[in-house]
Amino acid sequence: MVQKTINIYGARQNNLKNISLKIPKHQIVVFTGVSGSGKSSLVFETIGAEAQRQINETQDSFVRNRLQHFGIADVDKIENLNVPVIINQKPLTGNIRSTVATITDIYANLRLLFSRMGEPFVGYSHVFSFNHPGGMCPQCEGSGLEKIELAFLEDVEMICDVCHGSGYAPEILKYHYKGKNITEIMKMTVAEAIHFFDHEYLQQQFQLLMSLGLDYIAIGQRLNTFSGGERQRLKLSKEIDGTNHIIVLDEPSSGLHPSDTEKLIALLNDLVDQGNTVIVIEHNLEIMTQADWIIDIGPLAGDKGGELVFSGTVDDLIKNPGRSFTAFYLRKYLGLF
Structure with a gap:
């Protein structure tokens, strides 16, 4: 019953x-x-x-x-x-590198897309992750930030001067999908991304975020900013x-x-x-x-x-x-x- x-x-x-x-x-x-x-x-x-x-x-x-x-x-x-x-x-929950894309299935699919259809061809999806040694910026270790320790004041966080806040190793940015590198795509809003990608599964993910009124957020936006x-x-x-x-x-x-x-x-x-x-x-x-x-x-x-x-x-x-x-x-x- x-x-x-x-x-x-x-x-x-x-x-x-x-x-x-x-x-x-x-x-x-x-x-x-x-x-x-x-x-x-x-x-x-x-x-x-x-x-x-x-x-x-x-x-x-x-x-x-x-x-x-x-x-x-x-x-x-x-x-x-x-x-x-x-x-x-x-x-x-997550770490300093966690973003909208990483807590959804979007990031895994983006990395796979770049590894299979990016130019020039690379073949390995892990290099497009700032959580992996092969893809993360060696200076900030993927966080996009550098912590400056001050003796008598609170520590200060500065944008990494190597990756300029992206978290990626500079050599990763030479790979492109439809003319854009991974950093440029992560800066897209959900509303922009839904028009850029034509893959059905990614379209479903972006449409879901749109239905939640989150069309204005960037897919690479850090979780601690929400x-x-x-x-x-x-x-x-x-x-x-x-x-x-x-x-x-x-x-x-x-x-x-x-x-x-x-x-x-x-x-x-x-x-x-x-x-x-x-x-x-x-x-x-x-x-x-x-x-x-x-x-x-x-x-x-x-x-x-x-x-x-x-x-x-x-x-x-x-x-x-x-x-x-x-x-x-x-x-x-x-x-x-």
Whole structure:
């Protein structure tokens, strides 16, 4: 029998006041409320942590000892959880050389393309990687930066004067694909790259990033330069093909241009159509209006929050605002007063 709701009984994490509720599955569920109301305590520290802990317990002891450990959430019981995909605003894992291309399949395909179709022919894809001794700049070891140590001040990072910030050994730049070397291609934005390459797989990867509102980023942009919302959308690009998961997002619209909000909403709907449950913490009113289900936590922050203020459809929240500050701003946004 297919379970239609996630059932939570007696959630008391942090400031939560013994909350019990049912969350519909296979829908976009948006958690709202003022900052500090208890949204993250319920979504990340209760639902997310318990889902991950339950998955960990299905592994044998060898695997379990090597997985990230989660504490037991302060909740009586949660039923009908699926495999969680928790996408927060924490920095993306990687090293100083990590870029958009390296955390996706784009980089591997670019290196293969240069090794097979680049001119002059080289035949080995590893030489087009600034993570490999054969391709990295010998001066900065692929980082594109040099650290200057100062005796009584903080260290200073300077652009490498050998590779000029590219991270590649100078001799690698003599190889070209369609008239451009690897550095010139890594400087392309996603919007530029989708018109430059005609290979189907690369087109799919660039189109996915476009749908996430990331058309303006360079494919060689370093990971440590992104905002929290941009990091989330990059992480989401790696999870797009999953099904029957609980996908948890923390304000994915953060840093997103208003014109790209529709793209994000369309992507969230696609995830639901693939059989996933999408749980989103948001302050973006446009995304709230497109939710299948709204759960409002509050009414205020800290000790004056942590209560279940509302759970239902957007229409019902607007018609029956009660103590919900979210309802007030939604009604104002929609021009209802």
